[in-house]
């Protein structure tokens with residue numbers, strides 16, 4: 001469905017130096033530098049996938065999304081999405097995609113949300129009956145009833161984001177690009193947005209490409225991760241594969257009857273300790289969890305034990321470290 005091959009994109013940016021002298025010099029002679037936002041990026045995405053596109057600030061995520069949505073023309077490489085080249089076939093192509101940029105709005109600021117929706121219906125030429133059906137579904141699932149009559153400028157960020165997502169889906173696209181869709185949302189709105197993305201993926205078979213810095217989005221949604229750093233694609237694989245590669249540590253939280261034993265057990269590292277509770281990080285390549293629990297129970301009077309996998313956030317930090325990005 002999506003085939004990206006050898007994509008590259010550079011930006012020419014003016015060098016700016018501080019100081020009055022340099023500013024005066026820049027009036028006559030401006031130096032430039034080239035920023036290589038994308039270097040030879042290739043990947044393929046199948047219909048129905050939810051792909052998390054991650055990487056540190058300035059890695060090239062938004063640039064990729066802009067190229068894939070036809071907003072930017074790359075310097076080299078190819079991109080074929082549902083048979084279209086996004087920046088060449090813009091008009092027929094955009095009927096098939098929805099795009100949400102978390103930091104920007106596609107809604108008209110001063111008019112009620114519903115007016116923007118109707119304008120989008122006309123732009124995309126959505127038949128009335130189909131529009132009504134989709135709108136009803138979006139209003140219900142994203143809880144928009146009380147919002148659609150309000151001007152966008154009066155909405156909170158979370159409320160606006162729910163409307164943005166609805167706006168991007170009014171024409172029932174097959175692919176949805178989400179650039180930081182949960183940025184700035186409260187915990188409840190994040191969960192609602194994630195749930196909604198899952199639902200449209202499952203029930204409407206919408207393919208989702210999502211950039212985010214929130215690893216809980218990845219954990220909740222993505223089956224697959226693409227990691228980009230300094231414009232190059234560094235990792236392409238499933239979250240499960242990533243966990244088995246880096247997530248060999250687990251944490252054990254134990255509650256016990258008061259003791260002064262600091263519970264040093266080979267293959268474990270204490271993360272915190274008190275006379276009644278300890279949290280140990282266990283390297284499961286060195287020692288089995290069952291052995292750790294057996295050793296613990298022979299040393300203290302166990303009251304409760306909880307074993308947790310390493311949070312995905314920590315695994316991603318390890319991944320960033322490994323690739324030095």
Ligand SMILES: Nc1ncnc2c1ncn2[C@@H]1O[C@H](COP(=O)(O)OP(=O)(O)OP(=O)(O)O)[C@@H](O)[C@H]1O
Nearest residue numbers: 011013035037055056057058059060061062063064
């Ligand atoms: N219009 C532009 N003009 C000049 N440089 C740009 C432009 N857009 C992006 N860049 C540069 O290209 C690089 C990649 O930027 P991009 O916005 O794709 O990163 P990102 O991975 O989305 O980052 P973030 O997580 O901070 O949003 C950065 O160095 C950025 O400064």
